[in-house]
Amino acid sequence: MTIVYKASAERAGQWAAxxxxxxxxxxxxxxxxxxxxxSVEYLLLWQPPERIVETFPxxxxxxxxxxxxxxxxxxxxxxxxxxxxxxxxxxxESMAEFACMATLMLHRDMADYIDQQRRRQWREIQVRxxxxxxxxxxxxxxxGQASLEMLRPFGFRLSGWNRSPRQIEGVACFTGQEExxxxxxxxxxxxxxxxxxxxxRGILDAKLFGMLPRGAALINVGRGGHxxxxxxLAALESGQLSSAMIDVLEPEPPAPExxxxxxxxxxxxxxxASMTRPxxxxxxxxxxxxxxxxxxxxxxxxxRSRSY
Ligand code: NDP
Numbered sequence: 001m002t003i004v005y006k007a008s009a010e011r012a013g014q015w016a017a018x019x020x021x022x023x024x025x026x027x028x029x030x031x032x033x034x035x036x037x038x039s040v041e042y043l044l045l046w047q048p049p050e051r052i053v054e055t056f057p058x059x060x061x062x063x064x065x066x067x068x069x070x071x072x073x074x075x076x077x078x079x080x081x082x083x084x085x086x087x088x089x090x091x092x093e094s095m096a097e098f099a100c101m102a103t104l105m106l107h108r109d110m111a112d113y114i115d116q117q118r119r120r121q122w123r124e125i126q127v128r129x130x131x132x133x134x135x136x137x138x139x140x141x142x143x144g145q146a147s148l149e150m151l152r153p154f155g156f157r158l159s160g161w162n163r164s165p166r167q168i169e170g171v172a173c174f175t176g177q178e179e180x181x182x183x184x185x186x187x188x189x190x191x192x193x194x195x196x197x198x199x200x201r202g203i204l205d206a207k208l209f210g211m212l213p214r215g216a217a218l219i220n221v222g223r224g225g226h227x228x229x230x231x232x233l234a235a236l237e238s239g240q241l242s243s244a245m246i247d248v249l250e251p252e253p254p255a256p257e258x259x260x261x262x263x264x265x266x267x268x269x270x271x272x273a274s275m276t277r278p279x280x281x282x283x284x285x286x287x288x289x290x291x292x293x294x295x296x297x298x299x300x301x302x303x304r305s306r307s308y
Contacts, residue, residue, distance in 0.1 A: 006031035090277035136187030224250030
């Protein structure tokens with residue numbers, strides 16, 4: 001069996017080294033140098049090649065190199081091909097770190113202070129207690145839950161919203177569309193950690209912002225497609241939102257004239273909230289292949305009907 005990698009060329013060497021260390025006998029090849037296509041059984045990728053079935057007739061499984069799979073067009077993939085998203089523990093750890101960092105930055109008014117520094121302004125803003133700040137997370141999956149766990153010690157009032165019901169100690173959990181308004185009215189800092197699907201595209205819009213407490217702040221670490229950019233700009237302009245940390249955009253990178261680059265109330269990062277770590281990523285892929293061979297249940301298997 002051969003594993004073919006087709007994702008960031010810069011990181012290909014790290015992946016090759018990780019597989020060589022952990023499974024020296026397993027042939028690992030980097031796209032487009034795939035060797036005999038008939039021997040390729042596993043693909044580890046961000047974007048699939050065209051004509052995947054014709055190119056790789058013996059494909060057994062496709063791994064997304066990231067935790068999300070919204071970059072895949074399922075209509076072009078064989079319906080029975082198992083698609084597995086990356087569940088290595090490093091992704092959750094890095095995302096939880098980023099969620100804490102971004103929450104603390106907003107809680108401690110860093111968007112204002114960065115702006116003030118640019119304008120040579122020395123002005124204090126009254127510090128608020130953590131227990132005065134309500135932090136809500138959209139999406140209580142692996143990353144939403146890991147973020148809540150890391151946020152816990154800061155004393156914020158925590159809540160979360162999810163499609164199916166969740167029970168998490170010390171976290172007010174809200175479920176489904178009916179409970180979305182009740183969740184939003186009490187979220188001073190809102191973190192989006194949803195997958196991008198038909199149901200969630202454009203969810204961060206004027207209507208949703210209008211339900212948040214006035215002056216709330218937004219952290220989007222889900223996907224660029226969740227956000228209606230013009231609505232964010234309008235909400236910042238009107239003061240309905242105070243500031244935003246934006247890690248994901250559509251498309252990435254944004255054009256040089258994009259209004260977010262210079263916006264005084266937006267802190268933007270280049271989709272780095274979390275990154276798959278090749279060492280634990282390779283371990284996850286190898287373990288999943290082994291489980292698949294033995295007919296055991298597979299973690300991270302994507303549901304085609306839900307698209308995540
Ligand atoms: P999971 O699949 O583990 O969790 C997604 C959660 O969202 C689930 O709990 C799911 O509910 C919930 N959900 C899905 N659709 C809806 C909906 N319509 N309404 C309410 N809740 C919904 O995903 P992860 O936590 O691993 O990842 C989440 C997303 O984070 C990824 O899809 C990706 O877009 C983004 N991401 C961003 C990165 C970055 O660097 N910025 C890095 C990695 C991921 P249910 O339990 O009912 O299924």
